[in-house]
Amino acid sequence: MTENNLNESRGIEAVSWNRKHLLDIDEFSISEFDLVMKTADAMSDVLSRPIRKVPALRGKTIATLFYEPSTRTRSSFELAAKNLSADVVNLAASSSSISKGENLIDTVHTLEAMGVDILIMRHPMAGAGHLAARYAKSSVINAGDGGHAHPTQALLDMYTILKHKTGIDGLKIVILGDSRHSRVARSNIWGLTAMGASVTICGPRSLLPIGLTRLHPVYSKINYETDILRALDGADVVMALRMQKERQSTGLIPDIREYVAQFRLTSQRLAAAKPDALVMHPGPVNEDIEISSDVASGPQSVINEQVSNGLAVRMAVLYLITGGSRE
Amino acid sequence: MEPVIVLNREDIRRTLGRMAHEIIETNKDLSQIIMIGMRTRGVPLANRLASNIKAYEETHIPVGVLDFSLYRDDLGSRDLQPAVKSTSIPSGIDGKVVILVDDVLFTGRSARAAMDALIDLGRPSAIKLAVLVDRGHRELPIRADYVGKNIPSSKDEEVQVKLAETDNLDEVSIFKNSEAGKCP
Numbered sequence: 001m002t003e004n005n006l007n008e009s010r011g012i013e014a015v016s017w018n019r020k021h022l023l024d025i026d027e028f029s030i031s032e033f034d035l036v037m038k039t040a041d042a043m044s045d046v047l048s049r050p051i052r053k054v055p056a057l058r059g060k061t062i063a064t065l066f067y068e069p070s071t072r073t074r075s076s077f078e079l080a081a082k083n084l085s086a087d088v089v090n091l092a093a094s095s096s097s098i099s100k101g102e103n104l105i106d107t108v109h110t111l112e113a114m115g116v117d118i119l120i121m122r123h124p125m126a127g128a129g130h131l132a133a134r135y136a137k138s139s140v141i142n143a144g145d146g147g148h149a150h151p152t153q154a155l156l157d158m159y160t161i162l163k164h165k166t167g168i169d170g171l172k173i174v175i176l177g178d179s180r181h182s183r184v185a186r187s188n189i190w191g192l193t194a195m196g197a198s199v200t201i202c203g204p205r206s207l208l209p210i211g212l213t214r215l216h217p218v219y220s221k222i223n224y225e226t227d228i229l230r231a232l233d234g235a236d237v238v239m240a241l242r243m244q245k246e247r248q249s250t251g252l253i254p255d256i257r258e259y260v261a262q263f264r265l266t267s268q269r270l271a272a273a274k275p276d277a278l279v280m281h282p283g284p285v286n287e288d289i290e291i292s293s294d295v296a297s298g299p300q301s302v303i304n305e306q307v308s309n310g311l312a313v314r315m316a317v318l319y320l321i322t323g324g325s326r327e
Numbered sequence: 328m329e330p331v332i333v334l335n336r337e338d339i340r341r342t343l344g345r346m347a348h349e350i351i352e353t354n355k356d357l358s359q360i361i362m363i364g365m366r367t368r369g370v371p372l373a374n375r376l377a378s379n380i381k382a383y384e385e386t387h388i389p390v391g392v393l394d395f396s397l398y399r400d401d402l403g404s405r406d407l408q409p410a411v412k413s414t415s416i417p418s419g420i421d422g423k424v425v426i427l428v429d430d431v432l433f434t435g436r437s438a439r440a441a442m443d444a445l446i447d448l449g450r451p452s453a454i455k456l457a458v459l460v461d462r463g464h465r466e467l468p469i470r471a472d473y474v475g476k477n478i479p480s481s482k483d484e485e486v487q488v489k490l491a492e493t494d495n496l497d498e499v500s501i502f503k504n505s506e507a508g509k510c511p
Binding site: 038045051084322 | 398
């Protein structure tokens with residue numbers, strides 16, 4: 001008798017998760033999305049208790065390796081790991097041997113030699129996580145790679161939507177702003193369209209990822225709109241993206257003030273969406289640039305909830321990856 | 328070897344009736360009791376024990392659900408990983424007598440994990456364990472306070488509990504593992 005059958009007969013419901021790494025959600029099945037959401041529910045239950053710590057990952061070592069600055073993603077992963085009783089070591093590129101010129105693969109091998117089980121990595125280059133995963137014996141979680149993917153952000157956005165809406169299927173979701181440079185937008189496009197949402201990308205033409213339609217059919221399923229009121233009309237969810245000033249050197253928009261005048265999410269513009277539309281933002285918010293401060297802190301905003309849900313979702317991901325990476 | 332049915336529907340009904348009486352007999356203040364079912368099949372058993380007590384003594388016993396997956400000692404070493412579900416405890420467990428309910432007591436590892444999970448939720452005045460079947464082979468110094476039936480078994484046998492709420496019938500059976508290996 002295999003242990004599988006043994007578990008079933010003992011009444012333990014097992015999960016079907018076979019991923020060692022979490023690099024992107026482009027290949028996720030609906031059942032994998034569901035599993036992450038259900039596991040995150042259980043984790044959110046843990047977070048509501050007086051003792052917000054469970055021993056599931058005791059004895060595991062998790063490293064965060066960040067080649068780009070981050071507050072919420074890195075600390076959210078760190079807390080998620082600690083809530084599961086894992087040990088965490090944090091490395092920032094600016095204060096480590098990376099600044100002495102150590103290359104990515106050597107850094108990965110060095111961390112593995114110290115016994116790291118899961119490597120959480122952010123890097124300015126798209127595909128850096130995939131490269132690390134190819135050389136790593138440990139699990140790799142992509143915490144953002146250039147303009148490519150930010151899988152846990154999309155998962156926590158989906159989880160936040162599901163907390164307020166009965167399902168994602170059939171929702172009209174508007175992603176507003178600089179989607180050209182946004183890995184958050186890209187991961188959300190994959191996840192939300194897979195779950196059956198109708199996604200509209202809105203922003204100045206120069207900041208829309210229009211060329212992507214040639215790359216993959218998923219980008220033909222979404223709508224592109226340069227008029228914010230037409231985009232917001234009847235929307236169930238509005239996700240404002242951060243204006244990535246650090247990636248704007250190429251002059252894709254003539255002036256930030258012009259962007260603000262045409263695309264800032266204000267309460268007047270939000271009125272075009274459904275009255276119960278959710279307002280989301282991956283953070284950090286550039287106040288009064290992509291979103292006006294009254295909307296960001298208004299009754300429809302779930303921006304702070306996104307941060308709390310991020311913790312539950314990342315705990316779920318760490319738990320599933322640890323089980324999924326067994327030999 | 329065909330599965331041998333050890334307890335049928337009537338046997339299970341009578342056994343749970345007797346266990347409820349034992350709980351009443353050994354707990355002077357029934358109002359202090361919280362029944363907590365260990366997922367998955369401990370939950371319907373806890374409900375049935377609580378409704379038996381209600382029928383015999385007209386005392387309402389709150390019933391909670393405990394998921395102890397995050398307290399298991401074998402994450403990453405099993406063939407399959409248990410699905411984590413939520414825990415719901417009706418009211419605080421501080422100072423209460425918690426009766427943990429499970430279907431089968433075997434190695435004792437689940438009971439250990441469940442006790443750790445409970446202790447993180449509060450400080451009960453006592454934790455007791457009620458199981459429908461005790462099949463022996465303990466790996467930890469744990470025993471049950473209320474046992475439905477002792478079923479001596481060998482390690483290559485499997486004891487399977489089926490309950491109407493989860494499996495559409497009430498039945499406890501025992502069979503050789505080699506037989507079960509053919510199951511999908």
